[in-house]
Amino acid sequence: MTTLSTPRTDLDALADTYDEQGYVLVKGLLTPEEAAEYRARSHELIASLDRKDDPTWEAAASVAMGQKTSLQHLHDAQFYDAAYTRLLTDPRFTDVAAAVLRTPDVQLHHTKMFIKPPENGSPFPAHQDHPFFPHTHHRVAAAIFHFDDAPEVKGCVRIAPGSHREGPREHSEEGGFHLPDFPMDQLEPMEAEAGDVLFFTYLTVHSSGVNVSDEARTTWLVQFRDPADPPLTTQHDHSLGQGLMLAGSDPTGRAGTA
Template sequence: MTTLATSQLEQYALEYQQQGFVLAKGLLSKKEAADYRTHSHDLLTMLNRNDDPTWGAAAEVAMGQATQLKHLHDAQFYDAAYSRLLVDPRFTDVASAVLGVPNVQLHHTKLFVKPPENGSPFPLHQDHPFFPHTYHRVAAAIFHFDDAPLEKGCVRIVPGSHLAGPREHDPAGSFHLTDVPFSDSVPQPAEAGDVLFFSYLTVHGSGVNVSNEARTTWLVQFRDPADPPLTDAHNHSLGQGMMLAGIDPTGRRGNV
């Protein structure tokens, strides 16, 4: 395990500030990504969860079938491999760099698998409406455990959209944006082992997986512990408030 050079972290921080996102190539090795892919699919099979988190605004038909999505909150409470990844300095160093602070606190995690041929898309949105914070020092990291080309429904981002601040979202259909055309978003194809970091103010979404392989990702939302939440929304996640790097100078233990 090696950490990134200071110059690389500074470049990531600059890209994030300017564009609202940065793709950290090869943060995990191909073998590590493959192992996490196996962990993810085995875990979903073992737990046998049947709830489908496809947004109403995203419901589509692909290959003659309604699109589907598999997910799991808080995978780190079911498999220690994810706990190790949360505090891996390769991840936390970049997380600290993009936030611009030394302290990184967990907000929540979600494991996603887009099934082959009909994996559900996500409409364009910001994450801000779901858990707004005072200073907007909240970000996400999407770990890619297998390749995510365009045909797999890779993440799409509107570069620089974070600079406009919070936007009005339609409360119907899971708070999607109605005034930003999907064509404004730029696909961010990724390889297994890549990690995409973006601000919770960055407009993003994803397309349908029409390939013959699943797309497997792990989303980690993190924040500066000194950035107070504005609401009690999304406070049910296990482990929220866990310090991934540094300390919590507020002593709040998350939202408590």
Template structure:
């Protein structure tokens, strides 16, 4: 378990920079097992759909690249259900939000294939699911190493303090390429077992996986259950509203006892 002083350090970095990379949340054996579980799931689903953004292709970042992914991974394999309630994750999520309660918004499993794994242009997650108090955050579990050549996540430290930024029209969801070039952002190179936490206002993106090995991650979007959404966008994910830590103080059962 992470001690209180370490949690306070993570919370401070998250508040100041808009992100924090937490090392070794999973040990190497656990990360390897989740990697194998992830690739087995993707193979079972055998879907043709490619979620590469059109904006990446338009910019030339995503030409001849591809992504493999699955929404709501915890509904396909119990291993992911156990992972999203693991205190090693939920305690950090609670600390960085400053609330004892952590609620699930959704999960996404991503595999960037070797040599052609698609990139993501720079963006905030805010436009996809705006919330009243901006508690929404993301945690990216790394199931294998994510060096620069694998298209690791890149962030702009402190960008969350600018608040919501103007993005391209719906369907593209990216920031102006000239103002927010991917190559100017800070690479968050990670090792298997590391988890990157960031706010949904933090500007981020990722490059092409040009390496000879896949990059495998699980994205968990979390929020304070007392922070309601301001729109109906992205409300259809399975399991949305599940309490991962603490309680839901807004529920009728919690209010009435």
């Protein structure tokens, strides 16, 4: 598993690793205290909104501890709490985001908060993010902020190193876009600690397991892109905040549009 000690580590080396492996796990981007604060805010926010919808993919539905798995989520938490807005433009994050995109210009696509409940938190099947919002030059990436520890028992993210180099793959649309025949032994667990951030390209095959522990797993997913990379579809035009510049500027004049 490829990791870097801090987000200030040689950014060129970080970008080289990302290009080669399709991901990089940055240790300690947030302090443990910051991660704990965001964890508390995330759980309070979800509870205050009384969210009842469950985003578990049909293709990932399974049973753990004798119960059907479940998942809690919230799109675009930055519209509910300014703390997430500040995190989106935190240089510790945007410096790494710019490095992996190899451009000073970093544009938001969308964000999602996920809480995997204890004992039966839903998994995600193997997939690429590309089918959901394909772009012309594939300069689109994700960052998963870990607000609490994510060992394998809590259903941590799994990554297939180097899988991005084969480009877009044909996904099954039954039960959600996924890769039912992808070899499971190629997916490596990305165990993380509170404060770590996992960056990966939207062409990297990834999944996650069931949380069978006695604690929730809390993450925040930020999808970002090079604003100079034109989208190929409009199915995500509704994403709140899409087009917001997190670093640099939009050279295309398309700010606020897909």
